[in-house]
Amino acid sequence: MKHRHLRSVIIFGSVVLLALMLVQGFWLNRVVNITERQFSHDVNLSLNAVAVDLAIESGTPIEVNELKSNFYFVPMHARINHSQLDDMIQREFAKRGLDLPYEIGVYAADRDTLVYGNYVRATLKKPELIADQSGSEELSNFAVYFPSRVSYLAGEMKIWLFSTVTLLLMVGFFAFAIVSLLKEKRYADMKNDFISNMTHELKTPVTNIKIAHEILSQSGGEKKPYLDIIDKANRNLEEKIDQVLMAASIEQGAQLKMEKLDLHEILKECAENFQVRIAKRQGELKLELEADHSEVYGDRALLIRAFENLIDNAEKYSIDQPKISLKSRSDKGQIELKVSDTGMGIPTALQDKVFDRFFRVSQGDRHNVKGFGLGLNFVRSVFKSHNGGISLMSELEQGTEVRVTLPLA
Structure with missing residues (x-):
């Protein structure tokens, strides 16, 4: 491959892959933002529904605070049944397909200390409410924490992550191919230079043999058959050398006349x-x-x-x-x-x-x-x-x- 063609291939391939990476990065960023917003929206709706049910008796205003991307706090200032809270949150999450583990914490409203905690494994099962009166007579708030939020979001975007990894592998393969191609091109150039130099060096003895043949041929005599053999072999060798030189010149992109x-x-x-x-x-x-x-x-x-x-x-x-x-x-x-x-x-x-x-x-x-x-x-x-x-x-x-x-x- 000629130098300018190889350079064109590298530039064109690099531009195409860069464009693909920019497009992939743009859409991956959009998908991440949409997935995060959807997750936050579903969690807010679920906790808001739970808070509404709990606030019916207490009459307290409803407010869901997203303190961190994986930590949500609901200030109820109400008496909370711990078992009932577990079941209500699990039921609301199951409605919206939030199939990931989470931790529930109930805090005393007056001193902001944890009075109840529970770790719930990932499940899409909708439990029935348990009539359990266990709980606290003091006013409480509750919070939900998602320890594996990142892995859950990654699972939701698996097709996009797969396409991104595939694209990165393609970029890596392209880079490896270009490096290998450049190395092969360098070896090919070295080989062509060697062939050209070698054939040029062979032209000198061939020319000398030709001159010597012409001088000896003038004497003729019994040596003529042997001189004819030398002449024929020399012409054949000269043709082969010219052919190799011409082939090398074409491969190296020499200007044609x-x-x-x-x-x-x-x-x-x-x-x-x-x-x-x-x-x-x-x-x-x-x-x-x-x-x-x-x-x-x-x-x-x-x-x-x-x-x-x-x-x-x-x-x-x-x-x-x-x-x-x-x-x-x-x-x-x-x-x-x-x-x-x-x-x-x-x-x-x-x-x-x-x-x-x-x-x-x-x-x-x-x-x-x-x-x-x-x-x-x-x-x-x-x-x-x-x-x-x-x-x-x-x-x-x-x-x-x-x-x-x-x-x-």
Whole structure:
């Protein structure tokens, strides 16, 4: 991935996640406030109903004081039956679904000391009032305390808390993915730099061998067959080095030398370079260039190398006499080119992998054709950099057809 694309992905992903977190935080805050207000409202209604019932006989005014978010005090200044108070509060809480434990306290009104206390476990059961006369003849007030109010409110908002935790996990995963991606990008850059430096260093001895071959070739004689072997091997090595350099330059986003080109002329030039080699194997290379328009914008060197790779593969993977055809047609603003052969073909299960770097189709436990597995990966990179596409269809023992599309100039 190019640096600017990676930066764009990080910025866009960060903005989206930040927006989601702000929206989630806004709604979570609203839900917390609404849940707290609803809880306070239900408690006030319940205690007010209890106070009304208790005040019928005493005639004292009703007032529920929320001293803290989990502590409510009701100044009754009335005689309170302790058991009856327990049952009344439990009944009113059950009506409103307040299913959480609470503590009841009854205080002497004149000296403000606790004269009765009870802890009631969470229940939604509505008890019947017990005719119990236990209580105090002195005037009293009562209070209710909720020791587990926070956990109760959290339970009421569990779906919102779950979505918030999920979002935080997503943010954490995104951060981990970005760190891993940056680390992989750094390693990839180091690898590409190493490949580029190594191939550049190899160019020097290759050039020296070429110069030495030209000098020695002037003497001719019995050494000529060996010199021809050196020349062939050296040219093959030079092609491989150039291919690796070109692939690395494309991956690093090097600027292409775009110009208006006639694709038919390029195909004819590539075909001519292979005619002798194919003729030696008693094969045939046919050109069926039927496209009405064949001009494209592209990098001449890269396109020539890409098409040479396709023809080279078609020739190498043909077992007997290679029969290769190059066809073209134009339609809807693009030109389509087909490179077909009648070679050994590619298994269906492997056809999606042939464009991967370093992947090579093998038979049994050995590779039948020498190579690095860079050819088709390089070809795909070239056509992708030209806003084109490439696809492959193949059948074992029947041959392979590679289709390439490029936008017309």
